[in-house]
Amino acid sequence: QSVLTQPPSVSGAPGQRVTISCTGSSSNIGAGHDVHWYQQLPGTAPKLLIYGNNNRPSGVSDRFSGSKPGTSASLAISGLQAEDEADYYCQSYDSTLRGCVFGGGTKLTVL
């Protein structure tokens, strides 16, 4: 059971927009700790996709965006492409656990 809750799966057709939620609690996201998002393509290492809730590292497409309203966060992917098919994880920090925490991961399927 992960500390941060994500939907196990989402899907969308090419060109569509999908969102992935990440729900936390008062000891992590609700405590003001920011959220980062990682993309893990099959058979590869995770890649930092969004940091600090809504910032993209250099080289990441602007089709990816993040937000953090309250005790939850959200990743949006617009203009879906087949290459976006991957697992997506949110990550934050938990004050009670005094360590990093990941979400349970969301598998994105492009129909």
Place this chain on the structure above:
Amino acid sequence: QITLKESGPTLVKATQTLTLTCTFSGFSLSTSGVGVGWVRLAPGKALEWLTLIYWDDDKRYSPSLKSRLTITRDTSKNQAVLRLTNMDPVDTATYYCAHTHVDLWPTPLFDYWGQGTLVTVSS
């Protein structure tokens, strides 16, 4: 250019101790602000943060594994070493090491990752 690479046994027996080495380049674990963390991905499971060591030798551990985990660094060799005792088949996973820096963001994040190494635990 920052790179990291994990190395160690691919197969361990239950009750044994796992030792994995992360060898990196492009940064030093003695430079202020730098950190190296370990994350694992078990088959069919989610990413799980294990431990983190900083330039000042500050160490953080996942509470659920703290009693079994040790992280150390060798700054002369540019390495971070993870030890996990009393291995069990449920510890079968791909283990990743990753770079972080306190200045990247107030909430710790990992911006460069190793390719990962699969460790299988036999009973």
